[in-house]
Amino acid sequence: MIRLYHVVKSYGDRDALRDVSFHVEKGEMVYLTGPSGAGKSTLLKLLYGAERPTSGKVLIGGTDISQLPAGNLPMIRRNVGVVFQDFKLLPMRTVAANVALALEVIGASEEQLRRRVPAVLNIVGLRGREDTVAGVLSGGEQQRVAIARAIVNDPAILLADEPTGNLDGSMAVEVLEILQAINLRGTTVLVATHDIGLMDRFPHRKLRLESGRAVSERPRR
Amino acid sequence: MMQLFRRTLRGILEHLYLTVVGAGVIAAALLLIGTFVLVVRNLDGLVSTWNHDAHISAYFRPQTPAEVQVAAQQAIAGRREVASVEHVTAEEATVWMKEQMPQMAPVMDDLGKEALPASLEIVLKPEYLTTEQVEAFAKSLSDAGSFSEVDYGRDWVGRLDTFLSVLRIFGGVLGGLTAVGTLFLVANTVHLAVYARRDELAIMRLVGATDGYIVGPFAMEGALQGLLGSSVAIAMLWALHQSLEGRLATMLPAALGTQELAFLPAPSLLLLILVGTLGGTAVNTVAVVRFLRSLP
Known part of the structure; x- marks a missing residue:
């Protein structure tokens, strides 16, 4: 599902990623871990097309997105949901409006909105909060809205960049449980985190980045 | 089309203050241009009347x-x-x-x-x-x-004629500079309005919106702002014309003679509306496209 071949990403004379190659199979859940500045966020940006590699190939479902014309990136992004540490919600809009945004951009009908939005809010445990303004929710709830928005159009891949970074322990566990549930429904999930406790509690394969280089690890069971 | 209109309306309502400020700046710019055209047109008419009465x-x-x-x-x-x-x-x-x-x-x-x-x-x-x-x-x-x-009795009419010619040249230069200045002002106002919505734009990009999908409501919003701005400018010009017409007729009856203070003709008013509407559309579109280029 995700394949990187000898990917290098440089900013001027500084290499953020050095010769990174790895595969993530369809339906797999993988942690992308490593210290701050190791290149986790850069790698995720390459996967949703926010950055292009200096060299190497980035394949998403067989398509090399490093060579893709900018006009085709929206099609890739509709198949790759992204969750951020800072949620990136529209705080003045309701929970339902935030989630519906991802459906509206692909031209979904009113009927599809009415059907899909409550369904994903049910998955993330926010059913009944459709009309609440997103800005008044707790951090954990806002992150769940962000996850709902990322999966509402049923993407093949879900990327999460430090999704628990702004949450306390119990909320972080809730978010990981949701991500794991989404993975169990068949979505490929890649989570960038350095929370060892959570990775131990929800064991999956780890891809460790150190100074821009990748080292794959098996989960401790 | 209905969805585009609905999204445009939502954008306007969510950012009503910015929309009104944008329309206000367009109105001020067009009012400035309209007033200049109105003054030159009436002075022209007056000189022409005096010439024919001579x-x-x-x-x-x-x-x-x-x-x-x-x-x-x-x-x-x-x-x-x-x-x-x-x-x-x-x-x-x-x-x-x-x-x-x-x-x-x-x-x-x-x-x-x-x-x-x-x-x-x-x-x-x-x-x-x-x-x-x-x-x-x-x-x-x-x-x-x-x-x-x-x-x-023509020497002073001749001088006024010369003055009008100079005014037209000077006005052309001044009008050009004013147009550049107001365009800069409008562009910056719109740029600020777009910047205020940067999170929304970035999120739409993130969830797979095409540039056309994002730009559409902004372009339509610009058109509506331009339409509103030009309508307000015309209404203010009309009010100005009405207020001056009575006063000038009282103050300068001999100078005006039977000449009435003319308002802008229908084609000029249509042109003003067209300039406002197309200008608003263009400025908004350029501002959003430029901002989108800065996004990943």
Whole structure:
């Protein structure tokens, strides 16, 4: 599902990623871990097309997105949901409006909105909060809205960049449980985190980045 | 289309203040341009009216025999530039003066029947009414020798005409600079409005919106802002016109004569609306496209 071949990403004379190659199979859940500045966020940006590699190939479902014309990136992004540490919600809009945004951009009908939005809010445990303004929710709830928005159009891949970074322990566990549930429904999930406790509690394969280089690890069971 | 309109309306309602400010800046810019065009148009009309009303008064020397006056009238009437010539005798001039200024009647009576000179009141054909042509005609009368004075009252009209020509050139330059300035102001206002919505734009990009999908409502919003702005500008111009029309007619009745303060004609108003609407669309579109280019 995700394949990187000898990917290098440089900013001027500084290499953020050095010769990174790895595969993530369809339906797999993988942690992308490593210290701050190791290149986790850069790698995720390459996967949703926010950055292009200096060299190497980035394949998403067989398509090399490093060579893709900018006009085709929206099609890739509709198949790759992204969750951020800072949620990136529209705080003045309701929970339902935030989630519906991802459906509206692909031209979904009113009927599809009415059907899909409550369904994903049910998955993330926010059913009944459709009309609440997103800005008044707790951090954990806002992150769940962000996850709902990322999966509402049923993407093949879900990327999460430090999704628990702004949450306390119990909320972080809730978010990981949701991500794991989404993975169990068949979505490929890649989570960038350095929370060892959570990775131990929800064991999956780890891809460790150190100074821009990748080292794959098996989960401790 | 309905979805585009709905999204545009949502954007306007969510950012009502910014939308109103944008429309206000467009209105101010168009009001400035409209006022300038209105002033030049009315001054032009006024000068043209004065030109067409202009006539030449040629005053005979004292003691000029009546037959000489009649011969001069016939000679002048035969010239191709002349539309009409009226002979005003000294008595008629005195009567006219007494009618116009009754308080002067005793003085006129003391001065006698020939206090004022006889004259010829000459009206030229419209095609001979340029300042140069009138000057040349008046000079030919002066050179003829029968007249003590030839008054054509055109020197100040000529100066106003020159002033208007300078105003048009100066106004063109000033208008150009104003247009650049207002365009800069409008562009910056819109840029700020787009910047205020940067999170929304970034999120839409993130969830797979195409540039066309993002730009559409902004372009439509710009068109509506331009339409609103130009309508407000026209309404304010109309109010300005209405308020000035009455006051000027009271203050300057002699100068205005029968000339009414003109408003902009329908094609100019349509052009103003078109400029506002297309300008608003273009400025908004450029601002969003530029911002999208800065996004990953």
